[in-house]
Amino acid sequence: MREELLSVGIDLGTSTTQLVFSRLFIENMAGSYSVPRMEITGKEIQYKSHIYFTPLMDQNTIDFPKIRQIVEREYERAGVKKEEIDTGAVIITGETARKENAREVVNALSGFAGDFVVATAGPDLESVIAGKGAGTDVYSRENRRMAVNIDIGGGTSNLAAFWQGDTVDTGCLDVGGRLIRVDRDTGKVTYIAPKLLRIIEGEGFSIRLGGPFSVEGVRPLLRILVRALEQSVGLRRDCKYYELLITNHGLSPQVLGSRADKPAPSCATGAGGGEERWEPPASGTPSHTKAEWGNGEERWEPVSCVSFSGGVAAVLYHPEDYPDPLQFGDMGILLAREIRSSRLFRELRVIESAETIRATVVGAGSHTTEISGSTITYANAEFPLKNLPVLKLAREEEQPGRLAGALERKLRWFWTEGQPVRLAVALEGEANPTFVRVQEYAKELLTGLAPNLRAGLPTLVVVAQDMAKALGQTLLSMAGSGGALVCLDGIRLSEGDYIDIGRPAAGGSVLPVVVKTLVFQK
Amino acid sequence: MDEKDLRTIIEQVLSEMNVSGSAAPAVEAACAKACEAPANIEDGCIPDITEVDIRKQYLVENPEHGEEYAELKMNAPCRLGIGKAGARYKTLPQLEFRAAHSAAQDAVFNDVDEEFVKSQGLFIVQTQCDSKDTYLTRPDLGRKLSPEAVATIKEKCKKNPTVQIYVADGLSSASVAANIPDLLPAIMQGLQNYKIDVGTPFFVKFGRVAVMDEISELTGAEVTCTLIGERPGLITAESMSAYIAYKATVGMPEARRTVVSNIHRNGTIPAEAGAHIADIIKIMLEKKASGTDLKL
Numbered sequence A: 001m002r003e004e005l006l007s008v009g010i011d012l013g014t015s016t017t018q019l020v021f022s023r024l025f026i027e028n029m030a031g032s033y034s035v036p037r038m039e040i041t042g043k044e045i046q047y048k049s050h051i052y053f054t055p056l057m058d059q060n061t062i063d064f065p066k067i068r069q070i071v072e073r074e075y076e077r078a079g080v081k082k083e084e085i086d087t088g089a090v091i092i093t094g095e096t097a098r099k100e101n102a103r104e105v106v107n108a109l110s111g112f113a114g115d116f117v118v119a120t121a122g123p124d125l126e127s128v129i130a131g132k133g134a135g136t137d138v139y140s141r142e143n144r145r146m147a148v149n150i151d152i153g154g155g156t157s158n159l160a161a162f163w164q165g166d167t168v169d170t171g172c173l174d175v176g177g178r179l180i181r182v183d184r185d186t187g188k189v190t191y192i193a194p195k196l197l198r199i200i201e202g203e204g205f206s207i208r209l210g211g212p213f214s215v216e217g218v219r220p221l222l223r224i225l226v227r228a229l230e231q232s233v234g235l236r237r238d239c240k241y242y243e244l245l246i247t248n249h250g251l252s253p254q255v256l257g258s259r260a261d262k263p264a265p266s267c268a269t270g271a272g273g274g275e276e277r278w279e280p281p282a283s284g285t286p287s288h289t290k291a292e293w294g295n296g297e298e299r300w301e302p303v304s305c306v307s308f309s310g311g312v313a314a315v316l317y318h319p320e321d322y323p324d325p326l327q328f329g330d331m332g333i334l335l336a337r338e339i340r341s342s343r344l345f346r347e348l349r350v351i352e353s354a355e356t357i358r359a360t361v362v363g364a365g366s367h368t369t370e371i372s373g374s375t376i377t378y379a380n381a382e383f384p385l386k387n388l389p390v391l392k393l394a395r396e397e398e399q400p401g402r403l404a405g406a407l408e409r410k411l412r413w414f415w416t417e418g419q420p421v422r423l424a425v426a427l428e429g430e431a432n433p434t435f436v437r438v439q440e441y442a443k444e445l446l447t448g449l450a451p452n453l454r455a456g457l458p459t460l461v462v463v464a465q466d467m468a469k470a471l472g473q474t475l476l477s478m479a480g481s482g483g484a485l486v487c488l489d490g491i492r493l494s495e496g497d498y499i500d501i502g503r504p505a506a507g508g509s510v511l512p513v514v515v516k517t518l519v520f521q522k
Numbered sequence B: 001m002d003e004k005d006l007r008t009i010i011e012q013v014l015s016e017m018n019v020s021g022s023a024a025p026a027v028e029a030a031c032a033k034a035c036e037a038p039a040n041i042e043d044g045c046i047p048d049i050t051e052v053d054i055r056k057q058y059l060v061e062n063p064e065h066g067e068e069y070a071e072l073k074m075n076a077p078c079r080l081g082i083g084k085a086g087a088r089y090k091t092l093p094q095l096e097f098r099a100a101h102s103a104a105q106d107a108v109f110n111d112v113d114e115e116f117v118k119s120q121g122l123f124i125v126q127t128q129c130d131s132k133d134t135y136l137t138r139p140d141l142g143r144k145l146s147p148e149a150v151a152t153i154k155e156k157c158k159k160n161p162t163v164q165i166y167v168a169d170g171l172s173s174a175s176v177a178a179n180i181p182d183l184l185p186a187i188m189q190g191l192q193n194y195k196i197d198v199g200t201p202f203f204v205k206f207g208r209v210a211v212m213d214e215i216s217e218l219t220g221a222e223v224t225c226t227l228i229g230e231r232p233g234l235i236t237a238e239s240m241s242a243y244i245a246y247k248a249t250v251g252m253p254e255a256r257r258t259v260v261s262n263i264h265r266n267g268t269i270p271a272e273a274g275a276h277i278a279d280i281i282k283i284m285l286e287k288k289a290s291g292t293d294l295k296l
Helices: A064-078 A094-098 A102-113 A123-133 A136-143 A194-203 A215-232 A311-317 A332-340 A343-347 A359-366 A403-413 A435-448 A450-454 A468-479 B003-016 B023-036 B066-073 B091-109 B114-119 B132-137 B147-156 B173-193 B211-219 B270-287
Strands: A002-012 A016-028 A038-048 A056-058 A087-092 A117-121 A146-152 A157-163 A166-173 A180-182 A189-192 A305-309 A349-351 A369-371 A377-379 A385-392 A424-427 A459-463 A485-489 A498-501 A512-516 B123-126 B163-168 B202-205 B223-229 B240-246 B257-263
Touching (some): A002 A102, A038 A064, A038 A359, A087 A123, A087 A369, A087 A512, A094 A123, A117 A512, A123 A146, A123 A157, A123 A166, A136 A157, A136 A305, A157 A215, A189 A194, A215 A343, A305 A311, A385 A403, A403 A435, A435 A468, A435 B270, A468 A485, B091 B173, B123 B147, B173 B240, B173 B270, B211 B223, B211 B240, B223 B270, B257 B270
Parallel strands (some): A002 A087, A087 A117, A424 A459, A459 A485
Antiparallel strands (some): A002 A016, A016 A038, A146 A157, A157 A166, A180 A189, A385 A498
């Protein structure tokens, strides 16, 4: 029995807007006399849209009506109805994510694109999604290497580091192909990104807004950007503009090797958002996560392989197709040429990406949805459940006698305006719990969640180990059958994650899940 | 062992070795020596080889792709990548193999502890087998209840329950002890949540799967579920199966049974399996079918 999920991915990037439809195949991989084990066994891209320039009203506002038209047109062209969409993600990336109405647009669009289409934003997620779309995780797993994908779009370069297939870190630099734009008719510079202006000023370069553009004149600036990219994967440490060009943080020293001087700034999370909407993470907020990870992990090898995706990568892999450096009216092609002659190409193994300009949209369409374990419990819940903040209990807080207290205390962190909020409690669980142990878990969970239960909020529990069916049934038995409950397993969450849970699939045995992870650890 | 036993053994050994009449002094000497030697008891422990997780065991020396192989091994417990000494197993895997074989033998030949069964709130009945030997050699008798069993069930069990659950030793007594404390309450709880009426559970000694047919007829249950020890293998001796049938009757085709197998701590864990079985029983009652007639 093979079931299909139709998934949509929509990417609103700095320069381009794209859409893909893909099919995810779910099959029972267990023998017929065993408890079912549903898995995603295949992913197939069914339709790729045209690549549109992201429509803007002005420098600071996204033109939502136009985007809506694009999406409508592409649905029609693909012959897909909104109701047929099972899952998917809208991602707003690069500079577009910083526009004034970015959040409204991405939320409105996710609702418009399908019931369980998840809104995502933030450079960390973007990095992972692009890296998976480029297939770098697969390469890293198959070749057992540390591989980094650099998704170079119009405004940013998103880095995702994969160690033997697992995402271990992300980073983001403000290096992109459209940071300088040129009017092809007049040859005049029409736009320079603010950070580049500071470099130009600091170095005394002659290029200026409204002034003439010359390939030779922009070259020293491009070299600085490329040096920053070299530094971003650990090839050098002397780029003085590296810190300036970092969007929120670079790859951490654990990934780049222990020689790096300075610990990476921690990554930002949007914890505490109790409302329905996805909060784009504000950069610079202190994080509570990387500390538990950095206990001198020396087992990672330094970065040895690199792949490129994004619009600039299309030029990078096939420079012969782009003879005119100003074909796109920006510095992208010249940046690609500069990268080709850099240490990135000389000193690292350059992997051919599965996707270049479409990596992010393919990642959003094909690689965001996971499925839960196949023995789970849910009752009275209205799916989809979107944007649930994750309350993660630490391993030692799961001990009997401690769980309820820890849960109750942490629950308050999420309160908004003195009110409990809907959230998912994440546990590790046990590999082979006794029934009595399951009962202890259930009892303490219900005690700790009492404020939420009183407020009529659903009981949402996500366990990593396979015990959700027993735990869920015990919760139902103890709490009475009236309230909404979802207890699923097979998904490991971290503090600061958000999770979206879709409608049951595969005959009701599994739930599609999208985890918006901002934190990577092993 | 006291000195007298020791003397007897040494005499016996020497006589078997055909040592002639002058054995007596030799016996004395050997015995004295053995008794004099200080009892040298070390504090150390011999590692318990049955604790080795064979998924994580990779013993090939100088492998080309050891890490990849080790990762593949995590997918299934199999005796691969365990190296060799010449044409043979290495000592450790050889001992593990024998330990697993012994555990399997024990699981088959030992009886389930009756005190344990009672502690689970189950009363005990027996099939027409009067011993393990009969049980192993006469499968037909393991499918029929003894007259006393019939009487006890009639006396103690609730009549015409929606679901009748019972436990049988089957081919692994170890499985009963390992799984029932978590499996049975999980099923009970699940059925209770669905407000499904459950009969009086009990334990069948020397029971084979098909004895459920007679029990089904006897109790008049709509669904009968047996939790029975699986024939042990060399991976685990503790695996349990649940055979579940809708309105089982004596002589019905085997295809009418639904089975959930591989319930043990490294397979489907008992608490989770119990919750799953409760769901299957619910579906069975709704669809009024089981086995190949029931699409799950």
